[in-house]
Amino acid sequence: EENGVFLEKSVISSVGYEDSIQNTPKNIQIITKEEISEKNFKNVTETLNSSPLITITRNSVGESIQMRGSGINSKATVQVLVDGTSINPVDINHGTLPLNSIALSSIERIEILPGGNGVLYGDGFTGGLVNIITKDSIEKTNGNIGYRYGSKGENIFDTGTSLKVNDYVSFILNYSKENSQTNRDNEKINSEHVDFTTLLNLTKDDKLKLQYSYYNKKNKTANLLTKDQLKNNSSQSGVDFDGSYLKNNSSNKYPLLEGTGDILDKSNLRRDEFSFNYTKKINNEFEFNLNGSYQKNTNDVTTKEATYANFGSLTNPFNYKNYYADNIGTFTDEKFKINPSLKYNYMTNSYLILGYDYKEQKSKRDFTNFMDMYKVYDLSSKKESNGIYIFNKTSIDKFEFLQGYRREWTKYNTTKNSHYYHRVKPIFLNNGYVDTGLKTDYIKKSMHNDSYEFAINYLYSDTGNIYTRFEESFRTPAPTEFQDKDGTDYILNDLKPETNQ
Template structure:
């Protein structure tokens, strides 16, 4: 059931033939082409939102080998994990809701799925990542469905030089991996990039081993104003499931597996084809077209029952952009349409379900320079969705469900001087119910309404050669939030209590503060603090806090370079106390707050780089997920990882 190693060997074989190529370093593009969805409005200073960029150099100095280690505590991200893969939450969503309210992208391609499963990020090697962009806050106009709490966009490398790298990793829990990439010129206009990665681990808990592999091939054409690319990405992910523990089992031995389901596992294979083209047309207009097709097959055992899942997803987008002269600068106009056509099939001994979902969207955004240093933004999006659903139990003859939603945006961005800026933004957001949710509603309820929300935020930033400081305050209000309610009436023929419902109104308001001080040319210290107050504002739980949302999170970190080739990184990440996931009545005892202390020591010389990272130095025992039914999932104990990379 594991990935055939011969596939990865084929992908990496060319690397061994490239040792004579000229050594080259991949450069980091500091602009933000994808988060802003614009080639003109593409820097942090231009975007009236709370945006964080984690550069390739920051990734290297952190020593992190996976996204969980890299993102925990950054930009207000809270992480939960049922020992099946991380789920990232922005702006105060529970572990069960985060995967549907935080949009995850790779190079602008949406990873969020039709069902409630979280995007699979385990097969992605950080060595293939150029940077990570995090937009903390609503992005309904630019991205539509599920961009409620924020957007995490992972940008992979697209080098136009010649070179490559080989790397290996080993460490705790019998973890090992190897990776490599090669890139170069076919001729003056055409470039290629080939990368492969394999990572295997027994992981912290028993019966939780994972094997993740990926192969990526990409060709690019760049000539004048014309840009074209085509890529194929193959992913193979196998994972054993340790299952939930009781509180007593967790306290006794957090590494043990649930003995009730000793054979549970999942094996997922995905192939993604993606292409895009951009060029200037009609003078000062740029046209950008993109299409992708993904096919995913999953087999496994869950609660001792065999199951299979199949997903086919077709996506297409067309975008026009123009910069038109105005009195105080350039008016930027962005217009776009996109569509998706997804087929999802799920079959097990308990469920027989399939759904075809079609969405069509149109959006526009204009940035207008009111003054030389003041820009106003206005935009809107409309999306319609059609679900054709069949469920053997609840909709045996099939059911068609149609919905639509819209979002508006108004924003101001003021450059006070070359060091400071102020911004304010109002943005609406929405998300549509997923196939699992539409198929399990209370008796008499046919289809859930779209979840809608309003976000208001304001921010200030200051940056000079010694200090960078940022402040953001926000309020997010949702209505018809889509949640599972264990006390709701079950559907006719339902196999367990409760149902998916449009919940009572909720609100979240918070503050994000961050700063970094460059003490000397070789030393820096920084800190982040994030506060979110989320509660129900209507219904039986009015005034109660949202579950599995820690009001207080943050981190303190620092870097020190010494002896010309060495660098030391240390951070301490804080997660405050919170209610168990699903405890919306706040009737159960809160989980304790905890700190995690992590360090990394890196060495760089010529073409070699080595890094030793230790996570959770104190071997703190903490739960990465706990629900109101008493199911505990263990966070990792102390973990040491050594990685070595060679660039050529």
């Protein structure tokens, strides 16, 4: 019995309400709190990296999760939920996926689902789902404190307490701080996190969960290495501090060098989130669930990128020089969501779920400097969506029949101001600059999309099942994807939603 696998006890949330793995026709991996403790994972990133279903990549603006070949758009197709609330950025190019903004000690389990889950959650689940579920009950008052020291100056401190006042009121408080360096020279991570949870048992059948979390992460990220750099020293940062690599490897057309790459890519992320979850069991037939959340991410990013400019003269109008230009920008995301749903239980192990969700997403790019090309560059976007869905499961003897449908309406409203001003012309033209003046673009679009799901699940024994399943899910474009780069300019496009079957 101690070594057995009890499928009926391993509940998951693929339909928003708990069910057993055996009664769920999906390929799901669950990482339990016991496994997290036993393997001594240091953060959520390391925990998820242990899954064979996931690959985590990292660049100057943070981490992203790859599932099923999701590629460069994985921040838009692989969603990470914390108690049903997505933490993915609105701006998929410059936004940050703050995986380590969740304290490990507060996690009850992590559910990993490759493929879509578009009926329940809607837009952006074509690649997969990582559902992080935190604790919603406390048996007794307890606390924890820990310190971890590792190579490369890794220092991680965490502490927390769970306080059970009585059967009706409980509190959970967690704090952690990390200072570490990777195996790449000068690549550093500094982060701080605090979260506070209030658990209220209003009655035996009414529960309310209120949460607030704050997260701050500062990091320096090393550049990608060339083949020669990788062969010579794989731990180097890839920064051309003295300019020797660029000078020795540039073509005859651009033989000179100005400036050096004296810093790594840097980012400073600040994140605040408020959320609540209310559940009520009305009677044996009806259950009600209400989720709501507000989150704001602000990320200050500084990077350097090799480029060239023409510092020509009348006698030599094509005297190009390589140099490092700064990209200095602030990227802000705001997200608000509210999601009520009602579950009706009929017959044995059969139910019908009706749900609605409203999502408002805002993103803003504000560049102080963009590769010496813009005096002004700011982009403000708003994406608003309304979705309704219905999900049914009917159980007949050893067969389960599942059907789901969603319709979602999406509206976009984007304003972009840009003033192109760049050192790319010979000195006798406009004092060496090209100046196109202030330009304003507006993008307003609306669309609607559908998701479908059908499955048949056959329970051939107490612990075995076989199923077949079909789903069509969708991803609507991020607001910033409605423009393409054409040389040094941007042009508007008419991008359509992406569908996945």
